[in-house]
Amino acid sequence: MRVAVCIKQVPNTTEVKIDPKTKTLVREGVESIINPYDMYAIEEAIRLKEKYGCQTYVITMGPSQAESALREAISMGIDSAVLVSDRAFAGSDTWATSLILAKTLEYLGGFDLVICGKQASDGDTAQVGPGIAAHLKLPSATYVSHLKEVELSENKKIIVNRLLEDGVETLEVKLPAIITVVKEINEPRTPSLKGKMRAKSAEIQVVTNKQLQLPDTDVGLSGSPTSVVEIFTPPHKVGGKIFHGEPEIVVDQLLNEIKDLL
Amino acid sequence: MSQTNMNETNMSGIKVIKDKCTGCEICTGVCPAAAISMIDNTAQIDPDRCTLCMSCVSACPSEAIEVVRQTIVKDDLSSYSGVWVFAECEENKLSSITFELLGKARKLAEDLNTHCAAVLLGYNVKNLADSLIKRGADIVYLVDHPALLHYTSETYANTISDLVKRFKPEIFLAGATTLGRSLVSRIAVSVRTGLTADCTGLDIDKDKKILVQTRPAFGGNIMARIVCTSYRPQMSTVRHKVMPEAAIDENHQGKIVEVDFDEKFIDSRVKFLDFIKEQISTVNLSEANIIVSGGRGLKSAENFKIIEELAEALGAAVGSSRACVDAGWIPYSHQVGQTGRTVNPKIYIACGISGQIQHLVGMQSSKTIIAINSDPDAPIFKVADYGIVGDLFTVIPLLTKKIKQLRNK
Numbered sequence: 001m002r003v004a005v006c007i008k009q010v011p012n013t014t015e016v017k018i019d020p021k022t023k024t025l026v027r028e029g030v031e032s033i034i035n036p037y038d039m040y041a042i043e044e045a046i047r048l049k050e051k052y053g054c055q056t057y058v059i060t061m062g063p064s065q066a067e068s069a070l071r072e073a074i075s076m077g078i079d080s081a082v083l084v085s086d087r088a089f090a091g092s093d094t095w096a097t098s099l100i101l102a103k104t105l106e107y108l109g110g111f112d113l114v115i116c117g118k119q120a121s122d123g124d125t126a127q128v129g130p131g132i133a134a135h136l137k138l139p140s141a142t143y144v145s146h147l148k149e150v151e152l153s154e155n156k157k158i159i160v161n162r163l164l165e166d167g168v169e170t171l172e173v174k175l176p177a178i179i180t181v182v183k184e185i186n187e188p189r190t191p192s193l194k195g196k197m198r199a200k201s202a203e204i205q206v207v208t209n210k211q212l213q214l215p216d217t218d219v220g221l222s223g224s225p226t227s228v229v230e231i232f233t234p235p236h237k238v239g240g241k242i243f244h245g246e247p248e249i250v251v252d253q254l255l256n257e258i259k260d261l262l
Numbered sequence: 263m264s265q266t267n268m269n270e271t272n273m274s275g276i277k278v279i280k281d282k283c284t285g286c287e288i289c290t291g292v293c294p295a296a297a298i299s300m301i302d303n304t305a306q307i308d309p310d311r312c313t314l315c316m317s318c319v320s321a322c323p324s325e326a327i328e329v330v331r332q333t334i335v336k337d338d339l340s341s342y343s344g345v346w347v348f349a350e351c352e353e354n355k356l357s358s359i360t361f362e363l364l365g366k367a368r369k370l371a372e373d374l375n376t377h378c379a380a381v382l383l384g385y386n387v388k389n390l391a392d393s394l395i396k397r398g399a400d401i402v403y404l405v406d407h408p409a410l411l412h413y414t415s416e417t418y419a420n421t422i423s424d425l426v427k428r429f430k431p432e433i434f435l436a437g438a439t440t441l442g443r444s445l446v447s448r449i450a451v452s453v454r455t456g457l458t459a460d461c462t463g464l465d466i467d468k469d470k471k472i473l474v475q476t477r478p479a480f481g482g483n484i485m486a487r488i489v490c491t492s493y494r495p496q497m498s499t500v501r502h503k504v505m506p507e508a509a510i511d512e513n514h515q516g517k518i519v520e521v522d523f524d525e526k527f528i529d530s531r532v533k534f535l536d537f538i539k540e541q542i543s544t545v546n547l548s549e550a551n552i553i554v555s556g557g558r559g560l561k562s563a564e565n566f567k568i569i570e571e572l573a574e575a576l577g578a579a580v581g582s583s584r585a586c587v588d589a590g591w592i593p594y595s596h597q598v599g600q601t602g603r604t605v606n607p608k609i610y611i612a613c614g615i616s617g618q619i620q621h622l623v624g625m626q627s628s629k630t631i632i633a634i635n636s637d638p639d640a641p642i643f644k645v646a647d648y649g650i651v652g653d654l655f656t657v658i659p660l661l662t663k664k665i666k667q668l669r670n671k
Contacts, residue, residue: 011294011480019288019291026291026292027291027292027293027294027317028290028291028292028293028296030294036600036601062313063295063297063310063311063312063313064310064311065295065296065311087309087310090275090309090312090313090314091275091313091314091315091329093456094447094457094459095450095451095454095455095456095457098451099451121480121600122294122479122480123459123479124459124460124478124479125443125459125460126443126444126447126459127443127447127450127457127459128447129447130415130443130444130447130448131447131448131450131451133448134419134447134448134451134452135451139416139529139531139532140415140416140444140448141532142415142440142443142444143440143444159535162440163440164440164441164537165439165440165546165548165549166352166539166540166546167537167538167539167540168537168538168540169534169536169537170534170535170536170537170538171414171532171533171534171535172532172533172535173531173532173533174531174532177531183601216332217334220275220314221275221314221329221331221332222275222331222332222333222334224456225450225454225455225456225457225490225492225493226456226457226458226488226489226490227331227488227489227490227491228315228316228320228486228487228488229474229487229488229489230320230486230487231316231317231319231320231321231479231484231485231486231487232320232484232485232486232487233483233484233485234478234482234483234484234485240631240643240644240645240646240647240648240649241647241648241649242633242638242643242646242648242649242650242651243648243649243650243651244638244650244651244652245652247652247653247656247657247660248660250650250651250652250657251650251657251660251661251664252664254632254648254650254661255661255664255665255668257648258609258630258632258648259668261608261609261630262552262576262609262665262668262669
């Protein structure tokens with residue numbers, strides 16, 4: 001069985017700050033990390049490898065600096081890493097990104113199972129996982145919290161639990177398929193020393209548009225149906241009313257302000 | 263190729279207009295890819311690092327960074343009309359997000375001088391069409407079939423993609439719920455159009471007659487405005503509890519268009535097995551209008567009682583910061599924040615929560631934030647609309663008592 005994990009390198013959201021003067025997001029010097037939700041996807045792939053002897057791949061699309069994310073995945077135990085990188089891909093929205101990743105998965109020979117994190121912590125769209133599935137015309141299960149059964153004999157299939165707003169759904173999905181996973185699925189491991197050594201020297205396969213041969217009209221800025229026209233910092237709350245003093249008095253002051261809202 | 267030339271070749275579609283650049287270095291700070299450096303007091307963008315994320319374009323105070331984008335219009339856009347919403351239902355009952363979508367769709371349809379429609383899929387759901395009409399739908403496209411009894415993304419997406427191709431709406435909205443996001447991601451790909459996730463604002467640009475979609479990114483630290491100029495429909499998922507529900511208008515008239523279900527749309531590779539509703543005594547956090555959350559300041563599991571009592575008096579749900587979950591004071595399902603739930607109730611009351619960024623990203627879009635904390639310098643007060651600096655164990659029981667009195671009047 002071949003398992004691929006699609007990951008994204010993101011700025012560590014908890015470190016970003018707003019420049020009070022320019023009101024812009026300061027990302028200089030902010031550490032780049034693997035999207036936190038993708039860590040669960042990587043861990044799940046490694047568990048499948050340990051249990052069933054799968055071949056595991058990690059794939060990311062991004063500029064050359066995204067290589068460090070791939071090495072981290074290898075250090076955890078993934079076998080092979082692929083960087084999908086081309087200037088033509090810059091500016092791709094979720095439609096174009098999911099197309100590029102779908103074509104890469106095909107180019108690499110196809111997979112029985114593709115695992116993604118439920119969403120990326122910078123864009124928060126949750127669209128790329130199911131988007132890849134739609135491009136490949138494969139079934140998908142989103143928000144997977146438990147891989148209950150993996151059937152690898154004749155009729156390859158999985159049974160998964162999906163964590164929804166108000167409960168847990170169980171689905172049976174034929175392979176090949178794509179799943180996106182949530183935090184509840186596992187506890188990602190920390191890389192071993194041996195893993196780290198292996199990651200250092202591991203070869204990273206680079207896939208560009210020379211291999212994928214996608215037309216300009218389907219990738220990058222011109223292939224993306226959506227475009228960002230403006231990015232701005234939300235107006236911050238100024239002058240919240242903060243009450244100090246005798247509990248009896250401050251509680252009354254608060255209630256006086258909010259009683260119409262209750 | 264020298265670095266100066268790289269910008270002029272404009273391969274990545276982005277360039278710095280040298281005459282306008284003042285060398286203020288704001289762009290170098292906002293670039294998440296560290297792709298901008300200053301050479302001779304002018305910004306230089308390294309196209310091998312640049313991901314064209316647009317952060318610098320918006321941040322530049324001198325409009326010195328420009329993005330060139332080819333627009334391809336393959337389709338006759340004027341043949342698309344109408345604003346559609348996906349009617350999400352659960353156990354033969356329409357979800358509140360559907361009414362929120364209809365409220366917005368009505369307004370957008372008026373601005374575009376077009377109709378508003380709802381798409382209703384399920385089995386034995388015809389009885390719901392009427393309430394969609396009373397909430398403002400001019401047309402209800404109804405597909406009723408046993409194969410649609412349980413939602414699966416593939417069969418639903420195949421069916422709706424076909425409706426979109428046949429009836430050509432110009433705008434399509436769905437809830438940014440687990441169901442909505444999984445569904446429309448597939449539809450957008452198969453009809454080849456743009457989709458914007460988790461919108462908190464939707465408006466019509468009246469000159470261009472296009473939909474301007476506003477959404478938070480980076481956990482709400484920044485907002486982006488996104489358009490889809492050359493493809494139709496313009497699709498968005500909309501955040502729950504941000505837009506007001508459409509009012510009921512008993513006199514509003516609409517028609518029901520029953521569309522036969524085509525069995526070729528059934529995807530037999532996915533089989534629904536079962537659904538177990540979560541048995542929780544408290545209100546679902548993402549549905550709650552009021553949330554009372556406790557933090558480390560409570561000091562022990564037993565003290566969560568004062569939070570529960572306040573929540574009960576208000577008819578509110580109980581939330582918590584990560585610290586309390588890690589300490590085992592309350593189950594994970596109550597956790598609000600980056601690694602827990604993102605919530606946006608009408609009122610969020612943070613009790614003994616200092617307000618670490620990881621917590622703030624999960625609740626800062628709440629309409630009214632009230633903070634109660636003994637530390638006047640706690641960061642939670644910076645995002646609070648109202649606050650009380652004081653001892654939790656005196657203030658909260660007093661607040662509970664007075665709210666009960668208020669409610670009994």
